[in-house]
Amino acid sequence: MKAAFRVDASFQLGSGHVMRCLALARALREEGASCRFVCRELPGHLGARIAAEGFELALLPADGEAAAMDERGDAEATIEALRGSVDVLIVDHYALDARWEQALQPHAGKLVAIDDLADRPHVVQMLIDQNVGRRAEHYAGLVPADCRVLAGPRYAMLREEFRRQREFSLAHRRDASMRKIVISMGGGDPADATLHALEGLGRAELPDDCLVVVVLGAQATSGARVRAQARRSPWPSAFLHDVKDLASPLAACDLAIGAAGVSALERCCLGLPSLLVVLADNQRAGAQALAERGAAIVLGGPDEIADAIPGVIQDVLAKDTWRAMSSAASNVCDGLGLQRVRICIEDLALRPSSSHEATVRPMRPDDLDAVLSWRNHPDVRRHMYTTHEIGIAEHRAWYERSAADPRRHLLIVEQAGQPLGFVHFTEAATDDVADWGFYAVPGAPPGTGRRLGAAALDHAFGTLGLRKVRGQALLSNERSQAMHRALGFTGEALPEPGHPVDSVGFGLTARQWRERAPVSR
Numbered sequence: 001m002k003a004a005f006r007v008d009a010s011f012q013l014g015s016g017h018v019m020r021c022l023a024l025a026r027a028l029r030e031e032g033a034s035c036r037f038v039c040r041e042l043p044g045h046l047g048a049r050i051a052a053e054g055f056e057l058a059l060l061p062a063d064g065e066a067a068a069m070d071e072r073g074d075a076e077a078t079i080e081a082l083r084g085s086v087d088v089l090i091v092d093h094y095a096l097d098a099r100w101e102q103a104l105q106p107h108a109g110k111l112v113a114i115d116d117l118a119d120r121p122h123v124v125q126m127l128i129d130q131n132v133g134r135r136a137e138h139y140a141g142l143v144p145a146d147c148r149v150l151a152g153p154r155y156a157m158l159r160e161e162f163r164r165q166r167e168f169s170l171a172h173r174r175d176a177s178m179r180k181i182v183i184s185m186g187g188g189d190p191a192d193a194t195l196h197a198l199e200g201l202g203r204a205e206l207p208d209d210c211l212v213v214v215v216l217g218a219q220a221t222s223g224a225r226v227r228a229q230a231r232r233s234p235w236p237s238a239f240l241h242d243v244k245d246l247a248s249p250l251a252a253c254d255l256a257i258g259a260a261g262v263s264a265l266e267r268c269c270l271g272l273p274s275l276l277v278v279l280a281d282n283q284r285a286g287a288q289a290l291a292e293r294g295a296a297i298v299l300g301g302p303d304e305i306a307d308a309i310p311g312v313i314q315d316v317l318a319k320d321t322w323r324a325m326s327s328a329a330s331n332v333c334d335g336l337g338l339q340r341v342r343i344c345i346e347d348l349a350l351r352p353s354s355s356h357e358a359t360v361r362p363m364r365p366d367d368l369d370a371v372l373s374w375r376n377h378p379d380v381r382r383h384m385y386t387t388h389e390i391g392i393a394e395h396r397a398w399y400e401r402s403a404a405d406p407r408r409h410l411l412i413v414e415q416a417g418q419p420l421g422f423v424h425f426t427e428a429a430t431d432d433v434a435d436w437g438f439y440a441v442p443g444a445p446p447g448t449g450r451r452l453g454a455a456a457l458d459h460a461f462g463t464l465g466l467r468k469v470r471g472q473a474l475l476s477n478e479r480s481q482a483m484h485r486a487l488g489f490t491g492e493a494l495p496e497p498g499h500p501v502d503s504v505g506f507g508l509t510a511r512q513w514r515e516r517a518p519v520s521r
Contacts, residue, residue: 004086009039009046011044019262020158022049024157025055036058041059041060044188075104079107085107088345106513107462109349110125115127125148127148130151132153150341153333156269156338158335173254177207179254182214182250182258185258186259188219195222198229200305200309204310211235247266259283264276268333270330271327271330275297275299275309276298295329297316358415359414383473408425423453425469433467453483461510476502481506488513489506
């Protein structure tokens, strides 16, 4: 299976999107898949981390922050970076939605979106939202009716080390006392939440032998200021920076002050109770859901936590509530979500396309009789440049010549297992341009030709990677002319030489096709 990921990281965005995609990519690779990442070259993009793990990486030029991205431009750049079609394309990006996905459809067998917001439409076959409290019905009207939605922390894509450390961590917590408090704000800390947390702990009453463990992510730029703040604290401190296996040190801690979001689910897997810092508005609902389950306490935003920490720490220690929080947290997430998602994606990749979609396959020798009967039907033959009735010997010789020519593509378009008709593309010698021809099964219902043409053009600009398709139609064939225009073709001069004077030419580029909404196809 060929899989690709479109995901970004930066000092502003953080690292969570890339890290969960890396976890999924590793799981897919273990089962034999090849994975490729497409990322913007934003400051803090984590490209070195992706490449170090042995994955192919294509870096797109940075064009402002991700929130201001041009979806159309990003889609075109992603298509170029994919260098052909993939079996599964996984997009994990808040700035990309159905419009981007529509443009990528011809280049991916299946599309998967990873989302946390349930605030925008998607045209994908699978959607994953691992947040606490999320349910599939939250995406009603935002995804196609046949889209499979994997919702809730059952599908949390945590790195394997968290699953491996879970048993040890839960056993440690049964008899532990409050000896280690960890501060962990994820890959980056643009709001200086670590500094505010250290300030709050400096004013809290902790056990005399308590150690504060400070974890700084790879994108954190506040290391010197954090260390200076720690030196002013009454409590001893230890520092960890850009830790590759964070599960091990977290498993040995007793309470966490940390970011909401993906890292909160990592701590839940270990049964580590959390005092949550909301670093972005989209984390509030998940943080509140964890608090309602008794797995965490919400401190508030970065500017609020220094004043909130002393009182909350006093309550947690006095009432011994951190032990109950640990048990509740361990029930939220079991660490097996990554494997569940992997299995679902593998199943999706192997699953045939929806019976409602037209599919394209190469013509086979056992199609010869059917194609000949369609071609010789009077309703088809009268619109051809050669109108005589073709014999089986001539037909077979044409097929054998065409099958031996790598520039010729003979295709059958089907829907729900039934043929819609025949299409052929003949590539020019250079420049990724091809001429096409087609005919629907005689007697097919109205609209068949348009469905046939749309599926064939998706194949041409996706699987075949063509830049342009050219068509011709006799002046008398008004139906073919209308269908070309309905599909987005525009009139153009016919290539010289060798065409009848009573015909018209059409052209359609890949860019023009991708800009058309699927409903118009």
